[in-house]
Amino acid sequence: MAKNWRFRTRVIHEGIHPESWQGATLPPIFQTASHRHGSAESLQAAFGGQSTDHIYMRLTNPTNRILEEKLAALEGGQGAVVTSSGMAAVANACLALLRSGDEFVTGNSLFMSTYVLFANVFKKYGITARFVEPTDLEAIKGAINEKTRFVFIETIGNPKMDVPDIAAIAQIAHENGLPLLVDNTLATPYLCRPLELGADVVIHSTTKYLSGHGCATGGVIIDGGRFDWTNPRFEDFKPFVERKGPLAYLDKVWREHHINFGTTQAPLHSYLTMLGLDTLAVRMERHLANAQEVARFLVEQPEIKWVRFPGLPDHPDREVADRQFQDKGYGAMIAFGLKDQETCFRFIRNLRLIYNLANLGDCKTLIIHPYSSQYLSFPEETRQYLSITPDLLRLSVGIEAVEDICADIREALDRL
Numbered sequence: 195m196a197k198n199w200r201f202r203t204r205v206i207h208e209g210i211h212p213e214s215w216q217g218a219t220l221p222p223i224f225q226t227a228s229h230r231h232g233s234a235e236s237l238q239a240a241f242g243g244q245s246t247d248h249i250y251m252r253l254t255n256p257t258n259r260i261l262e263e264k265l266a267a268l269e270g271g272q273g274a275v276v277t278s279s280g281m282a283a284v285a286n287a288c289l290a291l292l293r294s295g296d297e298f299v300t301g302n303s304l305f306m307s308t309y310v311l312f313a314n315v316f317k318k319y320g321i322t323a324r325f326v327e328p329t330d331l332e333a334i335k336g337a338i339n340e341k342t343r344f345v346f347i348e349t350i351g352n353p354k355m356d357v358p359d360i361a362a363i364a365q366i367a368h369e370n371g372l373p374l375l376v377d378n379t380l381a382t383p384y385l386c387r388p389l390e391l392g393a394d395v396v397i398h399s400t401t402k403y404l405s406g407h408g409c410a411t412g413g414v415i416i417d418g419g420r421f422d423w424t425n426p427r428f429e430d431f432k433p434f435v436e437r438k439g440p441l442a443y444l445d446k447v448w449r450e451h452h453i454n455f456g457t458t459q460a461p462l463h464s465y466l467t468m469l470g471l472d473t474l475a476v477r478m479e480r481h482l483a484n485a486q487e488v489a490r491f492l493v494e495q496p497e498i499k500w501v502r503f504p505g506l507p508d509h510p511d512r513e514v515a516d517r518q519f520q521d522k523g524y525g526a527m528i529a530f531g532l533k534d535q536e537t538c539f540r541f542i543r544n545l546r547l548i549y550n551l552a553n554l555g556d557c558k559t560l561i562i563h564p565y566s567s568q569y570l571s572f573p574e575e576t577r578q579y580l581s582i583t584p585d586l587l588r589l590s591v592g593i594e595a596v597e598d599i600c601a602d603i604r605e606a607l608d609r610l
């Protein structure tokens with residue numbers, strides 16, 4: 195790949211090798227559970243890591259490997275493992291670093307299932323997540339102790355829509371000998387590349403913007419390959435460092451967790467994700483421009499009590515977002531408030547264009563009332579802690595004509 199090609203070119207051509215695929219311009223789907231080897235020596239070399247030949251789909255798959263190489267290149271990483279969902283990626287990425295009794299520091303503005311995994315599921319195994327305000331650097335510093343193994347944040351919190359300062363948090367993590375993991379799902383490498391800002395590991399749910407069509411679930415863990423795992427805090431990494439050197443972490447993710455938990459990506463889903471990736475740059479341009487326009491429109495509607503979007507001039511993280519996203523945009527998720535839950539329900543009922551469903555990052559505009567859906571079973575105090583209020587609606591702005599999105603909202607407000 196030519197080094198000076200721009201992201202918009204690389205997102206299409208990176209990892210695509212028609213010369214190896216009988217001229218095919220799209221990646222082949224290797225729908226096979228296993229791979230035949232010509233000799234016992236060849237299989238031994240594959241098991242021993244002396245060759246990268248494929249063995250069995252749960253371990254690796256040629257279609258998945260194409261996507262892994264593509265996503266690693268797009269984020270500026272050294273290697274990647276694709277998984278069956280974004281949650282599989284989050285779970286594996288964290289568990290590779292954790293033992294019973296360990297702690298980690300994380301923002302309190304997390305994707306709902308990530309919060310449940312950290313707060314409730316990990317707890318059963320004696321692992322403590324220390325939740326802090328991710329935009330409060332002093333709070334992050336203060337939560338780190340000798341048991342801490344990493345810091346985890348999301349590029350844009352949801353539905354709080356906060357934007358933590360990745361470079362500053364990476365510096366704090368590194369001063370303490372810790373890696374920084376960033377879930378970059380809401381920004382995508384089009385808007386932000388956390389590894390370039392100092393993060394060590396990037397995670398995505400590829401289900402969202404990367405695939406873009408809401409047709410395939412998937413996740414990925416991308417290793418920057420720069421963190422020093424010989425640090426005495428990570429003595430359990432020794433065999434992985436001996437085997438893979440700078441990619442010790444990715445080897446641990448893959449060998450210990452991905453293989454044994456069976457979080458395999460279906461090759462068809464990798465293929466569908468790559469179809470979507472071809473249009474990531476143009477979709478993101480439209481997502482970002484539409485979201486900016488819709489946010490501006492929402493602020494002007496008298497029925498709407500408040501709007502949270504990092505692109506609004508009075509958003510507390512606007513300056514961090516400008517720097518971090520290099521003025522390309524501010525994501526395409528908007529949180530806003532109507533009078534109360536009943537008004538939100540009536541509003542959703544009145545919408546004709548915008549879909550009411552649980553997903554985000556689709557090319558279609560989507561809305562959800564988080565309090566009565568994803569957070570339905572949460573105790574009231576947890577909902578309050580996570581800023582999930584009954585008046586809150588979360589909008590994932592799609593790539594339709596922005597006039598039509600705004601008109602649908604205005605008409606639904608008119609009929610309240």
Ligand SMILES: *Cc1c(COP(=O)(O)O)cnc(C)c1O
Pocket residue numbers: 279280281282284305307308348377379380398399400401402411412413554
């Ligand atoms: C959706 C999402 C996930 C989980 O991904 P799935 O593919 O649904 O498992 C994780 N993090 C963020 C930020 C997400 O939006």
